[in-house]
Amino acid sequence: MGKNRFLAKSSGFRYRIRRIIESADLVVEILDARDAWGTRNSELEKLVKGRGKRLLTVVNKADLVKSVDYPESSKICVISSKNRGSAAILKEFIRSNLPKKPARVAIVGYPNVGKSTIINLLKGRRSASVAPIPGHTKGVQWVRIDEDILLLDSPGVVPSYERDEISIALKGAIEADQIKNPEYVAHKILEKVMRENPAAIEKTYDIKLASNDPQEVLSLIATRRGRLLKRNEPDTLNAAKTVIRDRYKGKI
Ligand SMILES: Nc1nc2c(ncn2[C@@H]2O[C@H](COP(=O)(O)OP(=O)(O)OP(=O)(O)O)[C@@H](O)[C@H]2O)c(=O)[nH]1
Ligand SMILES: [Mg+2]
Incomplete structure (x- = not known):
């Protein structure tokens, strides 16, 4: 496939993602444990680093795999947002990496990796809308967690180098009705x-x-x-x- 149909539709999102990164003090990239390497967006990571922002990685949906294929590091946290106990672990992980207080923290990643679910987990109640449909979150939404942390939910983004629809679909990032x-x-x-x-x-x-x-x-x-x-x-x-x-x- 020459042109990434998903991208064509999401170019407005991509512009917004750039603005989101610029407005954040810390960026947290969410990965799907079922394909942690494949759901990394190196384009987005470069943008974050190029803007001199700190980047953290959260590998989510660990409940769906027997083991997580991803290196351990102080900048990586593995969780399952289906598990309530993850809330305290994740909050502490973010808190200990805040570049300043209070801080704006952008939650970014591929569609359907669980960004909105993670925001609700941290908030302790439903603030962001969640659905098993990639591309569910359309706009940005700030959610205050406490006096130090303001989280930003954002629409999922697929990097421009990801041109193969099947690969995008296998990562859960395109709605079933849109797949050729x-x-x-x-x-x-x-x-x-x-x-x-x-x-x-x-x-x-x-x-x-x-x-x-x-x-x-x-x-x-x-x-x-x-x-x-x-x-x-x-x-x-x-x-x-x-x-x-x-x-x-x-x-x-
Ligand atoms: N099993 C499992 N499912 C999860 C987990 N986190 C999220 N989900 C499910 O994954 C689906 C997508 O979650 P969302 O939070 O809407 O994902 P998102 O990244 O905000 O998606 P977009 O807004 O489309 O970019 C939902 O059905 C969630 O219930 C997890 O840790 N484990
Ligand atoms: Mg969402």
């Missing part, structure tokens, strides 16, 4: 999950895996859910979108 070939993406997801945690597929879709062929698995899911087309053909396109959305939600 959902069945191919679903195959890749199913292949990975069948290797790592096949029980999750059987449990989520109430099926028994009889083969490793992802297209057959899509057929099984569609049939089990009564999603049939004319002549009782399983609607595998619908099943593919279900699989993609369930992956984004962390169900599989």
Whole structure:
């Protein structure tokens, strides 16, 4: 794909992200533990460093992996925002790295990595809107945590060097309806999950895996859910979108 459709739509966001970084004293980049390296945005990191701002990294969704493939460092914190105990750990991590007090702290990262969830965790209640839909947060929102910390929620950004739609989709950063070939993406997801945690597929879709062929698995899911087309053909396109959305939600 020559042009990144996602980027074309998000150029306004990108301008805003630049403004956000400029207005922040500290920038916290959120990564998805399922692909911590892949959800780093080195473009954004360069921008942060170029502006002389301090950068911290939070690897989120640790509950979805057996182990986190990311180096340990004093500038990195691994959490699961589904775990309430993470709130104190994360707050202390940010507090001990504040360049000044009070400070403006921008929360940035790929779409759907859990930025808004983290803001709610730190606030202790729902302040930012959360959804398993990439691109959910559209605008910026400041949320005061305490007298020292003012957090900024921001829309997810995909770097301009990320041009492959399938790679973006596998990172959970593009909505299922916007993907050109959902069945191919679903195959890749199913292949990975069948290797790592096949029980999750059987449990989520109430099926028994009889083969490793992802297209057959899509057929099984569609049939089990009564999603049939004319002549009782399983609607595998619908099943593919279900699989993609369930992956984004962390169900599989
Ligand atoms: N399992 C699990 N799910 C999480 C975690 N953090 C967030 N989520 C889920 O991930 C999905 C996306 O969360 P959001 O907080 O809306 O993500 P975001 O980064 O703000 O997304 P955009 O606004 O689209 O950029 C939601 O369904 C959350 O419930 C986590 O630590 N573990
Ligand atoms: Mg959000």
